[in-house]
Amino acid sequence: MTGHPGADTAGDPYVPSHGNGGYEVESYELDLDYRVNSNRLTGKATITAVATQALSRFSLDLDSLRVAKVSVNGRRAGRYAHRAGKLHVWPAVEIVDGAEFVVDVQYSGNPKPADSPWGELGWEELTDGVIVASQPSGAATWFPCNDHPGDKAHYRITITTDSPYHVVANGRLVSRRTKASRTTWVFDQAAPMATYLATVQIGQYEVLELASTPVTQRAALPASQVRDFRSDFGRQQDMMKLFCRLFGPYPFGGYTVVVTDDPLEIPVEAQGISVFGSNHVDGRRGAERLVAHELAHQWFGNSLTPATWQHIWLNEGFACYSEWLWSEESGGPTAAQHASRAYNRLAGLAQDLVLSDPGPELMFDDRLYKRGAITLHLVRQKLGDDAFFELLRTWTRTNRHGSVTTDAFISLATTFARDAAAVRDLFAAWLDSPELPPLPRAGRRR
Incomplete structure (x- = not known):
């Protein structure tokens, strides 16, 4: 044969x-x-x-x-x-x-x-x-x-x-x-x-040892960037502690940040590594939300990788929401405030993006990042903080170093809900339809 x-x-x-x-x-x-x-x-x-x-x-x-x-x-x-x-x-x-x-x-x-x-x-x-x-x-x-x-x-x-x-x-x-x-x-x-x-x-990089616990963290960067870097990335260690608490243990052996001598349009995530351009280092923490975003990708994208590119919101929606979680933790606007602002911006833009299947043309569209983050915030409101973050830790633990799909996340989320049908309806409205649903008013958290 x-x-x-x-x-x-x-x-x-x-x-x-x-x-x-x-x-x-x-x-x-x-x-x-x-x-x-x-x-x-x-x-x-x-x-x-x-x-x-x-x-x-x-x-x-x-x-x-x-x-x-x-x-x-x-x-x-x-x-x-x-x-x-x-x-x-x-x-x-x-x-x-x-x-x-x-x-x-x-x-x-x-x-x-x-x-x-x-x-x-x-x-x-x-x-x-x-x-x-x-x-x-x-x-x-x-x-x-x-x-x-x-x-x-x-x-x-x-x-x-x-x-x-x-x-x-x-x-x-x-x-x-x-x-x-x-x-x-x-x-x-x-x-x-x-x-x-x-x-x-x-x-031609200098190497800085940033931390040894809970995760070894290093930076490789031009000598001329060191002073500003220490300011811009000074709170990365606090981000790491927050994300380990909210998402579960850091999934790899270490974390290295590279700063190139050239400007880059956007930072780049790789497994165990994030790469920033010289333009992301300004001595004024001007790109701090991106520091949080790239770190969060180590869980969402790198350990838990989309089974196919259709599921990319599981990378980018989660990393964008992590920016908001860090903002909330560090005294900036709350996640609810970020969600409201992002919603108002999205409401004024074209509504032709289906989050669960955006198509190759829109897979890196900023609307996918923001709508994905709002969706997660609404799930958090629906479940309450304790159940929501337990959901995230269970998600990262059960799929550690694996491939993930939107359906798998929805199925897991419903197991943390008092009303599974309501959670499924929420996902359907936000993930499967291009129209922007109304933004629910924040209820009392359980």
Whole structure:
């Protein structure tokens, strides 16, 4: 019986050209050599996967880098073809359903960000260094992968680059060794991670040790930013304590903030890491809500990752609501005041966004962030504080390092409600219809 070729897409309609069927990845081992001056990347990726069907052919996502060699289970591939962002591989021996297999890909080139409907994504040169920002579909600019948020894997990332540069990547720094003018950094991310959250940051950075409890927190940033940073991020430790109390234990081994020497339009979250631009550091806490937003993504987005991009409000609505929770905690406007202001703004904008299925064009629309946060605030009003925050802690605990959907959150929320039907109706009105429902008056909290 002949095996089936794996599908060339994993079927996410928001990013139809990315992701692949027929297998699930267990681990990525990336060995990268990067030269900053010439933007030259040479890589070897070792991908361990399990076939979910018999495979006579399978595909990986890889953009414009050049492939030199492909082998499967130690044998040179029967053949491979690399075109239109896909690396198609025909193994010399068919892979049986359920079998674990190992793919080695050697590749090189000058990495560059990929054009997308959401701007340029992936590996990008800074004035002096590198930023990698891949959400939702930029991972293939720097390594061959199954670029789908639902396929989470273990990562070991080795990067050799010029010694003046400091490297930050996901997970624990296992080793760092210098030979001549080059330094090799090895990072291990044991917690399952989606491809879009894998990152490498390279720059001439100083490292600050910010805290050791309840979570190790560090910052990597240009020396010129240190003074303002200490003011702007001075309350991050208090945010961490608040979020651990409200959301449950921090899900990873540590948290690193990177500040680039270049301005960035928006900060970027990665697993265990957040990246801010020089413009987010002003010495006046001008971007403090973003500090809270990016930290909250470690729970909502990074540990609990959307099964498909349709569910992105579970990332952004929660992170936006976390900004309001921090504001409330730190003496700013309450979450109710933020919800009321956001509602008044939304009421004056087009009402064509369905939160539970916004479509690719609107998945990063600010209305999704704000309407998602208002929805959570109304659930909080309906349940009362004790039940609402117990719901959030149960949500993060039961889905830790997993993939989540809107239906799963609604189902869990109803178990915390005195009136499950009323909670379902609330979600239906706010998530499934483009029209903005009336904003209920705040009732007394139980």
